[in-house]
Amino acid sequence: MTNAVNAIDDELWSAVGDPMRRRMLDLLLSHGGGTATTLSDQLPVTRQAVAKHLAVLDRVGLVHVTPSGRERLYEVDEAQLARAVAQLSAVGATWDARLQRIKRIAEAIQRGQER
Amino acid sequence: MLNSDTEYGSIEREIHIDATPDVVYEVISTPEHLREWWPKDAQLTAKPGATGVIWFSDGKTADLHPVGLTVVEADPPRRFSFRWVYDEGATASPDNSLLVTFDLIPSGAAGTLLRFSETGYRERGWEVAVLEETYRNNVNGWDYFLPRLVTYVARLASTR
Numbered sequence: 001m002t003n004a005v006n007a008i009d010d011e012l013w014s015a016v017g018d019p020m021r022r023r024m025l026d027l028l029l030s031h032g033g034g035t036a037t038t039l040s041d042q043l044p045v046t047r048q049a050v051a052k053h054l055a056v057l058d059r060v061g062l063v064h065v066t067p068s069g070r071e072r073l074y075e076v077d078e079a080q081l082a083r084a085v086a087q088l089s090a091v092g093a094t095w096d097a098r099l100q101r102i103k104r105i106a107e108a109i110q111r112g113q114e115r
Numbered sequence: 116m117l118n119s120d121t122e123y124g125s126i127e128r129e130i131h132i133d134a135t136p137d138v139v140y141e142v143i144s145t146p147e148h149l150r151e152w153w154p155k156d157a158q159l160t161a162k163p164g165a166t167g168v169i170w171f172s173d174g175k176t177a178d179l180h181p182v183g184l185t186v187v188e189a190d191p192p193r194r195f196s197f198r199w200v201y202d203e204g205a206t207a208s209p210d211n212s213l214l215v216t217f218d219l220i221p222s223g224a225a226g227t228l229l230r231f232s233e234t235g236y237r238e239r240g241w242e243v244a245v246l247e248e249t250y251r252n253n254v255n256g257w258d259y260f261l262p263r264l265v266t267y268v269a270r271l272a273s274t275r
Contacts, residue, residue, distance in 0.1 A: 092126045101152035103132045106142045110134035
């Protein structure tokens, strides 16, 4: 494992790691974008709280912002989201490795018992 | 884009093992075997409600980092499940932890289908998923890559 990669990804991870931000990403994806106002209408948090979360997502490049009238329109950056998703796949891969070890150990014990 | 693992906030796997459910159950639930496939050390009684500790190395110093876990179900040789990554001092619940479940299904004369799942990423947040990574970001390369290589080769073989 290289620490440099970890350091870069840490920020992305904590940005996407928050359940509320995940819900916001889901909403942005399903509606093809949204504003702090439209998001706060669909979530149990204030517009100010939503704006704060959006700023975090923006900082790590998970959303793009374009002005839209008096509001700012947020859209998901799918390439960056794919990177975050790949990280979760990596977590799955560490479980794959553990399961392979469980298999090897159990099969060795079984062979020992049959001998 | 948000499919499979991420969509459901869980990881699910199945693996066939040429060993009886009794043997597999012992491997997944006893400290002496846990040490062989996961943490550096483990202290655990496979009883529902029992709390245990697993220790991870940071790979740099001799220090071991304890992580608590709470056994949810212990039904040999069918199911073993536990919650982990909840905050220290907290009581494990669906809102503050990840749930790991192993289901063992007899398969053939002396085989087991192991169904694994880890759920709770949505509720707990994904950050915790890298908890262990942070403890071992300098892990010994072979320790990390060899098992992956095995998985990789197995996958290659299965696609042929």
